[in-house]
């Protein structure tokens with residue numbers, strides 16, 4: 001019997017609520033499919049700060065090191081808002097986790113079911129079939145981590161700060177490979193986004209990506225856009241993209257734009273894959289919903305658990321090689337929300353809505 005060994009980091013506010021439901025779904029498919037779950041729960045984010053004095057306690061990192069994947073909830077909220085920026089739960093938990101586990105490949109599906117087009121701020125006429133794209137973001141390089149990164153005082157007493165945007169070809173090529181593989185499983189189109197009219201790193205990015213695809217993936221249709229234009233195109237006609245592929249900071253910004261045009265954050269999952277392999281020889285990864293901790297609805301059984309459940313499905317796919325089980329969970333979520341019309345408040349649009357637990361129960365019913 002296969003045992004899935006993973007770390008569970010529920011985090012804050014609605015994090016633990018939706019995590020409970022995702023674990024319930026995993027327990028259910030494990031029983032059906034004959035595998036077992038071996039997970040350890042650890043504090044992260046605000047819970048880490050409150051119980052251990054920091055957002056990413058060493059004990060939590062140790063739990064993650066002993067696992068094949070991390071199922072992550074959401075962190076942060078008003079309680080910790082007054083901390084200095086580098087101690088804030090989100091930044092102080094996610095950035096060191098990305099660095100510690102070399103999580104260089106961020107995969108964010110931008111999926112909006114046809115039945116939910118009303119959730120998007122775009123006119124339904126622009127997205128008659130919903131939205132189905134995916135953003136591949138480089139996650140451990142660029143201006144986020146480049147050195148030097150410093151604030152100094154100039155001789156005249158003025159303050160000056162700098163960040164460094166830096167990429168080398170090997171970093172660009174390894175994320176290009178993830179974009180290519182993603183495209184091969186979908187529409188075989190990749191749009192690489194850069195700012196090659198201004199930035200040196202982008203000139204290298206564009207040349208490296210072009211050469212890499214020509215050499216390794218000539219069958220994929222590769223195009224390039226400047227990031228400002230990409231932001232416009234995404235709002236104008238998102239489905240012109242299949243795989244949107246870009247560096248760290250551009251990806252941070254464009255993936256939030258993609259999330260908002262996809263309507264409810266409660267439906268969006270993500271995967272951050274590591275360079276290293278887990279004990280199964282598959283990518284170690286961190287899987288988290290896009291939505292955040294939603295403090296306003298926490299503790300009231302109102303949160304939409306779908307994004308957390310879909311993130312668990314991504315974990316099965318990428319870190320445990322259970323493609324069919326992952327696809328079954330995704331199909332069950334889709335059927336529950338569309339055919340059965342079961343909705344939490346964020347996607348109800350005036351019709352009746354159910355609670356967090358009832359949504360998960362309905363999904364389990366469809367499994």
Ligand code: IPM
Pocket residue numbers: 090091094095252
């Ligand atoms: C994200 C977040 C993080 C980022 C923050 C919390 C550091 O916005 O995952 O997109 O900028 O990468």
Ligand code: MG
Pocket residue numbers: 252253256
């Ligand atoms: Mg972001």
